[in-house]
Amino acid sequence: MNLIAPIILAPLAAAAVILLLRRASTVFALAGVVASLLSSAGLLMAVMHGSSYQVIMPGLPGMPLLLLAGRLTAVLAVVVAGIGALVFVYAIGYMKEDAEKVRFFALLSFFVAAMQTLVLAGDWLLFLSAWELIGFSSYLLIGFWFQRPGVGASASRAFLYTRTADLGLYVAVFLLVAQHADTAIATTLAGNNPTTVLAGLLLLIAAMGKSAQTPLHDWLQRAMVGPTPVSALLHSATLVAAGAILMIRVVPVLPPEARLAVGLVGGVTTVVTGLIALAEADLKRMLAASTSSQYGLMLVAVGAGVPLAALLHLIAHAAIKSSLFLGAGVFQHSREDTAFTNLRGVGRDHAWVFSGFVVAALALAGIPPLSGFFSKDAVIGAALAAEHAYLLAPLALAGTLLTGAYMARALRILWRGDTHAGHVVGLRWMGAGIAGVVLLAAVLGATFGALEEWLGAALPTTILAQVSGLSAALIGLALGWLVPAPRLFGPLYRWAQQGFTIAGGIDALIVRPVLFIARLCARFELSLYTGVLAIGRLGMTIARAARCGDEQGIDRAIFALAHGSRRxxxxxxxxxxxxxxxxxxxxxxxxxxxxxxxxxxxxxx
Amino acid sequence: MTAHDLYLILPEIIVLLAAVGALIAEMLRSPRLALLVTLAGLLLAATQSFAFIGMHATAFSATYRIDTLSVWSKLVLLPASALCVLLARAELRHSDREGTFYSLISFTTLGALLLAAAGDMLFLVLGVLLSTLGAVALVAYPRNDAATEGAMKLFVFGSVSGAIMIFGLTYWFGATGSTFLNDLARLDPTSLATAVGLVAVIVGLGYKASLVPFHFWAPDAYQGAPVSVAAYLSVVTKIGAIFALAQVLRDVPMASAWPAIIAGLSILTMTYAYLAALVQNDVIRLLAYSSIAQSGYFLLAIVALGRSPLALPSLIVFAAAYAAMNIGAFAVVATTGRTLHTYRGVGRSAPLKGVAMVVFLLSLVGIPPLAGFVGKFLLFGAAIDAHFTALAVVAIINSVLALAVYLRIVVPMYQRAETAVAPTSGSSPAASLTTAVWLIALLLTLAIGLAAQPLLGRLG
Known part of the structure; x- marks a missing residue:
């Protein structure tokens, strides 16, 4: 019995069934993702016992489509399905009163299927297809409430940013496949030659787009217009993770130059987006900026040559960030808004949810014994041990400090202020989802040791790393709690709130030209359409003339005859x-x- | 007159006997017997005609031709008449004078057969008169205002054009001193007499074949007549007249410029008729214009007479294809309704009928692999072979127009019906008879399309 197929097919089938039946969407969606979780857990067990699985499907001649389950991919599949299942539980409550529930759960199931395909893909063709599918389905999910003003534009922006960066992936894949005459990922990444540097850099561009790294980070914050469960899923284990997963998978073959570039991009991102998060005036947008920042840290670990640290942080972050988002969703329902000014004191209205939120926030900051402590410790250790430690370590530490600062600031705002509880529908389902992910966020750290051993890679953890990481986190927390953000930034505050845009930012390079071309095409099509219409009218006119010449007069005469004369x-x-x-x-x-x-x-x- | 002459016209004699037999049966007040006699006669005559395939002979001192055209006209028109008789039985059952109707069909068919086999001007005149008079009576059969009006029109047009034709033929007789069509080769291509006779024959036969501008009777007559008569007129008398045109024109010297005139008529006919069909809302009128347009396609083969070996085969194959698909389309109309809106949702409520109608209409357009495609393909080939490339191009362009015309019926068939239409008496004997007719037509349409190669082989 092959365990790979149901991991992908179960959510896919759920999406199809939901669209066909258009009822009981929640049941089918949950069943699909739970089936995916169970089979991926089974797969993990099987892989642990030493067997490896693969599915070979006929693809292009000589280039079969491959699904592979190795140790790394099995772990990732479990993470995706696990976080996915908890988010689905939460979404049952969150979407309880939404009229478009059917579309939502179908899309979400499809999205999970696409993500699992990406994780398990063993060749570049399948990988590319899955990469495109998650991009497309996330576009649909971000634009889920497309009737609301501005949502369509944000979804398009997210799509355009990631698509532009995807060009890097296409070129890189083309290079790799042309070089090795094979599409299997494992084969193309073997060996070392000049193209690998170029391919690595191109892959980095693709990963930057998907993982929202500076300077392509803007779309992620705008993507907050989607439903909160979507944000939770996109940010934790799926869409954004795709970039990091890509980097983790290819890092073993990246030459040092490319690796340094990866590390620097990650380091710069973690600091820049950390600052943006600190200045942000909206809870969900703050969390989005924080996502970019945390993925920056993962890239630092990748750049330092320790992908395991990145993987651990990815897993921990998946649980933590989904807890934070799910909590934010409850606050949003309670106050009908996500702006900090309207969220003051909301933590006291929902003490249980807030306590979960606090646990997750402390985990993200890196406070022991929560999971974030271990993973962040691994990242900082990796940065300190890296070849270019003088560049990477300060950036990683600054990112850690900023993490503490913006989380403490958010906690303070949510706790201080007046209470006036709004009624929240579906709190029971949402609470169950939150409890699950918070529990994971708290205790996942305990499994890291085993995971480390099993994946067979040692982490360069030192006392120095632990001390410096923990102190950076504590300083950050203290700063964020005690000092208001405007005073921390000084004159830079406004600029930070605008996301450090320079001359319109990357928008001017990507979004506006694309929209311009789109408008040009629309105008061309309109004129074409008008032309065709005119030709059609001409034809009809000739036909009418023919009718006048033959029919009309005669018809009328016959009609008159039939009525006028009875005999x-x-x-x-x-x-x-x-x-x-x-x-x-x-x-x-x-x-x-x-x-x-x-x-x-x-x-x- | 010898016994051999009588043997050669045995099929015609059988049809004549069937007509008389049907009349006798009607006198015995047994329409059922009349039906059986007619069907048996038509099919027996068709079977007998098989024996003549490949024969080149004349009867009655070269006034009557037994050649490829005339033999195949029997093989196409007799079964087509039989199908129309079945349609009529379903439509006119229990009506007054049912037996006379079958008798009239036999007489009219006989007229069409005489036309297609004419070797003498007088047979031409005889055929036109016989088929016109029979047709007038058939159209007027229901005895209501619409039918009477249609019959009136048919009659007035028929008498005027018949008179013109006889008038023109006297010029030819004067010029050649003979009524044999064989002797037309002696005509002086540049003389006035030749031109007058030519125009007169084209008018007389063009009326029967409903070529523009002698088509005016067709839509009204089809609309007023029973559907079975419309199907009959659009197939049997039309094909007879077109074959007669071929019989005459292949003996007229090419130098008299008749190919150019025919080519002009062809373009005018198909273009005008398809444009007019584009704005019809009555399906019978739409099909009437469609059959007028198809006459224009027949002319492509006539144009190529004597210049392309494909001319006769294309004429015969298209005639067979046209007979099958047009009778099929009319049969579907007979069970469905006369106005376009009754076709809404037919494709959903009666899937097989819907598919059959789509096949008939697409075949009329000329879409492969259906019968109409093979026929039109050969016609275009013949015209191009005869260096009338421009004509073929116009015909191909008109096929696009044709698609628009026929899609006006097809599209509503697959739209959702506005109100639930009760299936029209699905199990009555009349309905099942009509269903049998369109099923046969469907099989023939598909078979002719697929078996074109062996058919062409038989035509040699």
Whole structure:
């Protein structure tokens, strides 16, 4: 029995069934994702016992489609399905009163299926397809409430940013496949040659787009217009993770130069987006900026040559960030808003949810014994041990400090202020989802040791790393709690709130040209359409003329006849009187024309 | 007159006997017997015609031709008439004078057969008169205002054009001193007499074949007549007249410029008729214009007479295809309704009928692999072979127009019906008879399309 197929097919089938039946969407969606979770857990067990699984499907000639389950991919599949299942539970409550529930759960199931395909893909073709599918389905999910103002634009922006960066992936894959004449990921990444550097850099661009790394980070914050469960899923284990997963998978073959580039991009991102998060005036947008920042840390670990640290942080972050988002969703329902000014004191309205939120926030900051402590410790250790530690370690520590600061600031705002509880529908389901992910966020750290051992990679953890990481986190928390953000930033505050945009930012390079071309195409199509319409009208006019010439007059005459004369004799008289004469005259004209033509022929030729 | 002459016209004699037999049966007040006699006669005559395939002979001192055209006209028109008789039985059952109707069909068919086999001007005149008079009576059969009006029109047009034709034929007789069509080759291509006779024959036969501008009777007559008569007129008398045109024109010297005149008529006919069909809302009128347009396609083969070896085969194959698909379309109309809106949702409520109608209409357009495609393909080939490339191009362009015309019926068939239409008496004997007719037509349409190669082989 092959365990790989149900991991992907179960959520896919759920999406199809939901769309076909259009009822009981929640049951099918949950069943699909739980089936996916169970089979991925089974797969993990099987892989642990040493067997590896693969599915080979016929693809292009000589380039079969591969699904592979190794140790790394099995772990990732479990993470995706696990977080997915908890988010689905939460979404049952969150979407309870939404009219479009069917579409939502179908899309979400489809999205999970696409993500699992990406995780398990063993060749570049399947990987690319899955990469595109998650991009497309996330576009649909971000734009789920497309009737609301601005949502469509944000979804398009997210799509355009990631698509532009995807060009890097396409070129890189083309290079790799052309070089090795094979599409299997494992084969193409073997060996070392000049193209690998170029391919690595191109892959980095693709990963930057998907993981919202500076300077392509803007779309992620705008993507907050989607439903909160979508944000939770996109940010934790799926869409954004795709970039990091790509980097984790290819890092073993990246040459040092490419690796340094990865690390620097991650380091810069973690600081820049950390600052943006600190200045942010909206809870969900703050969490989005924080996501970019945390993925920056993962790339730092990748750049330092320790993908395991990145993987651990990815897992821990998945649980933590989904807890934070799910909590934020409850606050949003309670106050009908996500702006900090309207969320003051909301933590006291929902003490249980808030306590979960606090646990997750402390985990993200890196406070022991929560999961974030271990993973962040691994990242900082990796940065300290790296070849370019003087570059990477300060950036990683600054990111850690900023994490503490913006989380403490958020906690303070949510706790201080007036309480006035709004009624929240579906709190029971949402609470269950939150409890699950918070529990994971708290205790996942305990499994890291085993995971480390099993994946067979040692983490360069030192006392220095632990001390410096923990102190950075504590300083950050203290700063964030005690000092208001405007004072921390000084004159830079406004700029930070705008996301450090320079001359319109990346928008001017990507979004506006694309929209311009789109408008041009629309105008061209409109003129084409008008032209076709005009030709059609011409045809109809000729047809009407023909009808006038033959039918109209005669028809009317017959009609008049039928009504005017009841008796047959009168009818025959009337027929002979006008109508047939008229037509015979036309026939005679035709005859005369023929004769004239023939005579002309006779006379002149 | 020898016994051999009588043997050669045995099929015609059988049809004549069937007509008389049907009349006798009607006198015995047994329409059922009349039906059986007619069907048996038509099919027996068709079977007998098989024996003549490949024969080239004349009867009655070269006034009557037994050649490819005339033999195949029997093989196409006799079964087509039989199908129309079945349609009529379903439509006119228990009506007054049912037996005379079958008798009239036999007489009219006989007229069409005489036309297609004419070797003498007088047979031409005889055929036109016989088929016109029979047709007038058939159209007037229901005895209501619409039918009477249609019959009146048919009659007035028929008498005028018949008179013109006889008038013109006297010129030819004067010029050649003979009524044999064989002797037309002696005509002086540049003389006035030749031109007058030519125009007159085109008028007389063009009326029967409903070429524009002698078509005016067709939509009204089809609309007023029973559907079975409309199907009959659009197939049997039309094909007879077109075959007669071929019989005459292949003996007329090419230098008299008749190919150009025919080419002009062809373009005028198909274009005008498809444009007019584009704005019809009555399905019978739409099909009437469609059959007028198809006459224009027949002319492509006539144009190529004597210049392309494809001319006769294309004429015969298209005639067979046209007979099958047009009778099929009319049969579907007979069970469905006369106005376009009754076709809403037919494709959903009666899927097989819907598919059959789509097949008939697409075949009329000329979509492969259906019968109409093979026929039109050969016609275009013949015209191009005869260096009338421009004509073929116009015909192909008109096929696009044709698609628009026929889609006006097809599209509503697959729209959701506004109100639940009760299936029209699905199990009555009349309905099942009509269903049998369109099923046969469907099989023939598909078979002719797929078996074109062996058919062409038989035509040699």
């Amino acid at each position: 047959l004799g009168a009818r025959v008289a009337a027929l002979q009187d006008g109508l047939v004469h008229h037509e015979l005259a036309l026939a005679v004209i035709g005859t005369a024309l023929m004769l004239a033509a023939l005579l002309a022929g006779v006379l002149y030729f």
